[in-house]
Amino acid sequence: MKFLLILSTSLALAFAGTVDPDLQTAVDKGQTTSAILALPQIMAQVESNPALLSLSGDSKVTALVASLQGLTSAAQAPFVSIASSLGLQIQQFWSSNIIHVKGLTPEKLAQLAATPGEFEIRKEHVVSIFPSIEVHPAEVNQGPNQWGVVKIRAPDVWSTTRGEGVVVAIIDTGVNLGHVALADSYAGGWLDPHHSTPGPTDVQGHGSHCAGTVLGTQNGVGVAPAAKWIACRGLNNTGNGTEVELTACAEFMLTTNPRPHIISNSWGGRGGSTFFNTQVSAWRAAGMIPIFALGNSGPLCRTAGSPGDQPNLISVGNTNDQDGMNFLSSRGPSIAGLTKPEVSAPGTQILSCGTGTSNYVTMSGTSMACPHVAGATALLLSANPTWGFDEVYAALTTTAARPTLTNADRNCGLPGPDDFPNNAFGHGRIDVVAALGK
Ligand SMILES: *[C@@H]1O[C@H](CO)[C@@H](O)[C@H](O)[C@H]1NC(C)=O
Numbered sequence: 168m169k170f171l172l173i174l175s176t177s178l179a180l181a182f183a184g185t186v187d188p189d190l191q192t193a194v195d196k197g198q199t200t201s202a203i204l205a206l207p208q209i210m211a212q213v214e215s216n217p218a219l220l221s222l223s224g225d226s227k228v229t230a231l232v233a234s235l236q237g238l239t240s241a242a243q244a245p246f247v248s249i250a251s252s253l254g255l256q257i258q259q260f261w262s263s264n265i266i267h268v269k270g271l272t273p274e275k276l277a278q279l280a281a282t283p284g285e286f287e288i289r290k291e292h293v294v295s296i297f298p299s300i301e302v303h304p305a306e307v308n309q310g311p312n313q314w315g316v317v318k319i320r321a322p323d324v325w326s327t328t329r330g331e332g333v334v335v336a337i338i339d340t341g342v343n344l345g346h347v348a349l350a351d352s353y354a355g356g357w358l359d360p361h362h363s364t365p366g367p368t369d370v371q372g373h374g375s376h377c378a379g380t381v382l383g384t385q386n387g388v389g390v391a392p393a394a395k396w397i398a399c400r401g402l403n404n405t406g407n408g409t410e411v412e413l414t415a416c417a418e419f420m421l422t423t424n425p426r427p428h429i430i431s432n433s434w435g436g437r438g439g440s441t442f443f444n445t446q447v448s449a450w451r452a453a454g455m456i457p458i459f460a461l462g463n464s465g466p467l468c469r470t471a472g473s474p475g476d477q478p479n480l481i482s483v484g485n486t487n488d489q490d491g492m493n494f495l496s497s498r499g500p501s502i503a504g505l506t507k508p509e510v511s512a513p514g515t516q517i518l519s520c521g522t523g524t525s526n527y528v529t530m531s532g533t534s535m536a537c538p539h540v541a542g543a544t545a546l547l548l549s550a551n552p553t554w555g556f557d558e559v560y561a562a563l564t565t566t567a568a569r570p571t572l573t574n575a576d577r578n579c580g581l582p583g584p585d586d587f588p589n590n591a592f593g594h595g596r597i598d599v600v601a602a603l604g605k
């Protein structure tokens with residue numbers, strides 16, 4: 168009897184949930200009524216399942232989504248029933264094992280937190296577009312192709328491929344479907360968790376600029392002008408997005424048709440945050456290539472933002488037209504010690520699509536470098552349809568141009584005996600001709 172009692176007590180302790188103190192304070196003060204209930208992640212067991220690994224293509228993605236949905240829904244069931252008995256509103260997710268809970272009071276939070284199990288109730292993560300350093304209308308065309316497109320030598324492979332057959336997703340403030348350089352390449356895939364607009368639109372402008380650099384068809388702005396796009400408005404009109412909205416975007420990418428081959432993400436938040444890691448793992452398991460901007464918080468070391476500072480993805484630093492590192496481009500290593508970024512690309516004074524029907528604006532930042540790599544990846548996949556993440560990663564990193572480093576570029580450490588890779592440029596500034604072996 169005594170033994171049983173001790174056993175049950177220790178079990179209860181081992182599986183007790185926790186409430187983050189910041190959330191507790193905010194709910195006590197009436198500053199918020201919403202929270203994230205985070206359960207242990209099940210992605211590792213799903214992605215390493217031999218049955219899943221033996222599948223490929225559509226059947227693999229279908230099985231992946233079904234396993235994630237089944238396992239998370241079973242784990243979430245007790246919380247769903249308590250939340251419902253407390254009259255709380257909930258939204259369940261499966262690419263991350265989280266439940267968004269609304270309608271909390273201090274009493275209801277205490278009752279929810281008393282549910283047996285291992286979990287944390289915490290605040291929702293908020294991220295933003297990495298603010299562009301300069302934005303001004305550009306009246307002057309810079310020649311047939313914009314400098315960044317030329318620098319990575321995209322036009323030199325356009326006789327082989329312009330990105331035909333590849334779909335790139337833009338998770339950002341939206342995409343301006345009305346722009347002449349973007350209208351014809353929309354592949355038909357749009358989710359707007361903020362405003363539920365029926366079709367692609369972009370009030371802020373950041374997402375349209377990024378989309379234009381990936382595949383804009385006019386004014387020489389696009390790296391892969393024959394690729395197609397879909398989009399999710401994970402960031403609102405002031406450039407902010409929440410964990411809930413971005414996770415909705417992550418799941419849209421896994422369920423929409425056509426599925427994207429590449430996902431371009433010019434957003435993030437404070438470094439060292441793992442909240443988006445399982446979503447990225449799900450994309451990878453589905454064969455998608457995640458590309459992230461690293462942030463504009465340089466030049467100090469360890470200024471990389473998340474998710475870009477996390478593993479399993481390609482993060483991008485910002486170079487100028489002289490192949491120098493942009494002063495503000497975030498530097499590695501990540502807080503966990505990873506060399507970051509993986510590669511660099513043009514991101515300084517980039518001309519691309521605006522929010523009108525045919526206007527162009529100039530912006531700077533790793534947000535502009537990221538879509539150069541997404542466009543380059545579209546060219547690589549179009550020419551090599553069997554390639555996956557590993558082949559793209561190897562092609563981009565082993566062939567990147569290696570500019571002469573300044574002392575400042577070496578300042579954040581060199582992981583090997585050579586100058587490259589380093590925590591400013593990563594493996595170097597991408598070169599499409601070299602990556603394609605042309
Ligand atoms: C919203 O985004 C802007 C950048 O666009 C940023 O300066 C601000 O801190 C963000 N707000 C929150 C709550 O994250």
Ligand SMILES: *[C@@H]1O[C@H](CO)[C@@H](O)[C@H](O)[C@H]1NC(C)=O
Pocket residue numbers: 293403404405406407408409
């Ligand atoms: C954008 O999102 C942030 C974070 O959720 C929020 O604080 C802000 O009010 C929103 N702005 C608009 C215009 O929707």
